[in-house]
Amino acid sequence: MADEMGLGKTLQCITLMWTLLRQSPDAKPEIDKVIVVSPSSLVRNWYNEVGKWLEERVLPVAIDGGSKEEIDRKLVNFISQNGLRVPTPILIISYETFRLHAQVLHRGKVGLVICDEGHRLKNSDNQTYQALNTMNAQRRVLISGTPIQNDLLEYFSLVHFVNSGILGTAQEFKRKFEVPILKGRDADASDKDRLAGEEKLKELISIVNRCLIRRTSDILSKYLPVKIEQVVCCRLTPLQEELYKLFLKQAKPVESLQQGKISVSSLSSITSLKKLCNHPSLIYDKCVAGEEGFEGALDLFPPGYSSKAVEPQLSGKMLVLDYILAMTRSTTSDKVVLVSNYTQILDLFEKLCRARRYLYVRLDGTMSIKKRAKIVERFNSPSNPEFIFMLSSKAGGCGLNLIGANRLVMFDPDWNPANDEQAMARVWRDGQKKTCYIYRLLSRGLKDPVLVSSWDAAVSFVFHQRSHEDQRGVV
Template identity: 30%
Template sequence: MSLQTLKETLTRCTTQQQLQPSSSSSTLRDFGSRFPIHRKPPKSSLAQQFRLLQHPDDPPFLPHTFLSQQQQHVQLEEQEEEDQEPETKRVKFSSAKSSQFQFDHTGPFEPLLLSSDGEFPIVQVPASINCRLLEHQRLGVKFLYDLYKKNHGGILGDDMGLGKTIQTIAFLAAIFGKEGESVLSEKQVEKRDPVLIICPSSVIHNWESEFSKWSNFSVSIYHGANRDLIYDKLEANGVEVLITSFDTYRIHGNSSLSNIHWNIVIIDEAHRLKNEKSKLYKACLEIKTPRRYGLTGTVMQNKILELFNLFDLVAPGSLGTREHFREFYDEPLKHGQRSTAPDRFFQIANKRKQHLVVVLNKFMLRRTKEETIGHLMMGKEDNIVFCAMSDLQKRVYRRMIQLPDIQCLINKDRPCSCGSPLTQVECCKRIVPDGAMWPYLHKDNPDGCDSCPFCLVLPCLVKLQQISNHLELIKPNPKDDPEKQVKDAKFAAAVYGPDIDLVGGSMQNESFMGLSDAEHCGKMRALEKLLLSWFSHGDKVLLFSYSARMLDILEKFIIRKGYCFSRLDGSTPTNLRQSLVDDFNSSPSKQVFLISTRAGGLGLNLVSANRVVIFDPNWNPAQDLQAQDRSFRYGQRRHVVVFRLLAAGSLEELVYSRQIYKQQLSNIAVSGKMEKRYFEGVQDCKEFTGELFGICNLFRDLSDKLFTSEIVELHETRKKDGLKTEHEKIKMSEETGLSESDSETRLCDESTGASTSKPDIEFEDLGIVYAHRNEDIVNSRPAIQGQLSTDGAPSSDSLSNMSLVHQRKKPDCVPKKQKIPLIDERKRAQFSLLAKSMGMDELAFSKWLLSATPVEREKVLIDYNKKKKKLKG
């Protein structure tokens, strides 16, 4: 057959099919052109995907991502195959819908009306966007539009992972009349001033990508070498949305972009503007726009005054003047939170807190994951684990404290030994020529600097944190200049002392076996046993560290143990980061993801991991919380367990205590919560430095103390002593649902931290001296005793509120052979009876709890109580 004959044959076949279509096929073809139908994969392939996604011990259900993305296609395929296997298909998908992950995030295909009745022109979110929004996102869009109508700015303060970017794009699409049936004419739309988005450079392309997915804006990026071309396009009204980075706007945009009148300015990660003295803050103040909107999941990170700075930028004058805010809100709230503050101070702080929340809510919308998508997720458990430092670490830590540099700081306020009425820091001890660090810092100025000796504070803190994490970190870094390497080698030799041979000398250790050995690192010893337990259950782990050198050591440790891993830090090219994330999420063989806390960036979705380890804490609690959210976000289908490792008796305990202080202040000022009062210290108040603030507290030797444990127990003791009247006891029993005697018993248990059953894994075996759950310490709600287990399974008789009791090992008053029990034996027995009533053992019942809905848990309790009544009857 010739080629021409073949072409004619094919043409006739095609023409014949077009001339004789059936009505059903034409209807299906028209439907398919508008809604493309993906071919269903073979059953064996689908089953294999489920086996890869599903934990072997989890109850069977379909992945929610499959349901959410393919919902319409599945329904169509069910109709097509109804004659072949109707019952099988219906049973399979109905079981998924009845699970805890049942949800319909796809709304009706209709616009979301934002403008009020009679308002002209009509403003609405296009149906193509509205149908993909969750309910809390629709409320967020309405909140932004309400501020827009009033020519006000504001803050969208949702938790990370709740879709602040999507809500912003939906809001802008409504304002610009994109893809909707708005009565705005094209001419009217073109006259609108452009939108400026300022964000971190790491998420510029993420914003551009989201705009292309959700709408059809004319988006340009003012970043890099093509800035001048983009500016020309902007002047020619060819840009609707301009995206730039913080640094680009601070350096270049302030001189050119500040002259343009912007319709709206969106500031992503707005907490970057917390410092009113920074150049970036001042540059953003000069932007010509009536409306500035900030997007941030951490409105306040360190100080209450950061709230004022942020709101004074987006909504000027909303909180009054700076001095008024300081006197009316800042000082009362801080002093009211002091543990021994008079009741009068506490009452004033409570009134000011309520007033502040009312004002903030006018310009801020703040939602948490628990409030919005908590029913779609399995929950998160944030454990704080205090690991015992090795004996070698303790000796090196004490030598560091005894260095002349630190002793000069500790004794700064003592009278000078020369007989002068001045203090040491004002007289003879202002400089430290015999120190291990001071001579290098002042090599060009033997008389010191204007801030001596306080210029030593930050370098000394860094060294103490390095010793707390790993002794190798204080050795010279080959990437530094030779002179600094010599200085670091001398310092390392001074603090290693007679133990220098045990750490392989004062120069960097090149031995793989030496670096990967956990013998002299308390945290790595605990991590070693935790990883072994987790991987035996098929868990995947995110391992965070602030230091790239610590990641190098952990990488060697992971290789030595034979675990498969991925790594992402500051040296990872930006264009490769997403592929690393996708590979980790899709590959069952990848067990650990090593991530730098600083270089992790934003928008990294690592929901395949259900265990998070933060190896070293950060002074800013938002950094640690953001790291946790890499795993605990929309799309996570397993219970997430977080382990924050701290070196017991080191500076890290003080770092964590300040985290508690900052988190509680944030909850008080932003959310209006009543928090427990642990600390005597008041931030930025020299009169009340307490146990948290001041140089002397920073360099205290805590190696023979349980600093955090003692503070928590002191609070519980005060709480117990405070219940003096029968009226207060009755009130507590009504709030907790316990009898008066049970309330007293609970107070006693909470104050001592003791219980009477044995844990599955002893703390001594893990090298852990103390542990608790962060939410039980920070939040004011009463803790319910539970059990810390490496697999994260709950073991409390409460089926809806599972938390961890404060636990500590008391070496001075408890014999070594005696084990500290973690849970009341009576509760353990009741839990065992519940498991038997379900026909399960305790382990299987614990795992069932993780996937059960609140309704299912309640039903188990009702059935169990009915059986008990029948047996008694």
């Protein structure tokens, strides 16, 4: 089930579970037990949704914490149930807990396994995929709003999980589909290669459509409020510009990228520049240590600088964010979701909120599963005073329902555009009543074209390589 975000995939699956647990052509239940596997941040959400729609007709069991012995006992009780009407037919469990306790669940069989945010299974070699794939289940449903993350082989893993053999083996799939499709999309491809690639893509779509449903958010356009997405280009501050120029002069990975070589140090350099564009404090420790690219950079910081203070005036993005929050707070009653890939940025958000006296909540990977569900529910309440919800895209960028807010700021872009799409869909979804505003903050280029051109050419090589791998053609 590959419907775009916000189209009610959870409700559709709850309907499916209820139907199969209660009826069949033989006038008896089609299945006896269901396992729902989801990211840890969504376990409690699934439990609440089942309770909301089915009330007390079906009793689910949600495992979101506890000792190993306690979890094993609950799993044994669930998997050992038999009969037409078992007491607790639905188990909701996280991917991590399933993997750690898979041997208990493998002792029995279930009628249906539902994998939420199923793009977690894009790698058929990882332990979670293997643990789920060996589960004795009659039926499998995989849910993902962004089924293609990076390349076609990952997409093959998802299709193979729900319908084993429909695309052959991984080697057969690569030879028959992936190679000709990629060859046809190459910048230097001939007309013959392009035509062959298009034909193979059409053939692949016709096969996959037998076990896939994909609907876009256009369905909701007449039911949901307007969504306004704005790309905000932020000018670098003088400090950021000087640090950026210094790095370009010193960094050796620039030379290797220009020669067409991608190394670990090259990608590390791009990450350093991403952090610099977010806020100079994120690379302050590198400057203190005099690491490659930042030798002598400490002298560029203002006298008495301390990385413990937020100092928004030193970052173009942070200045823009400060303005957005101030205007939103003073002129509207809207709430705001702040999204970043880095917990260090969330720390800066916290400092800014404390300085401006904004009430906020924060969700990242350190928060327990139970607490995540509580703060989401509290934030969505109109009577709750919290103004800002800080969100780590890695910990809560998928599946969360944050309709209590109608403004979302993407502070930094992800390498994978699918992750950004997931994060932006947290506010514009079913249940939203207000006009939604999405702000994507990007740093503008430097003023000196001579300095920038070499680095831009080098970085464009990386993204050119990725564009060959990204089957959606998004760069």
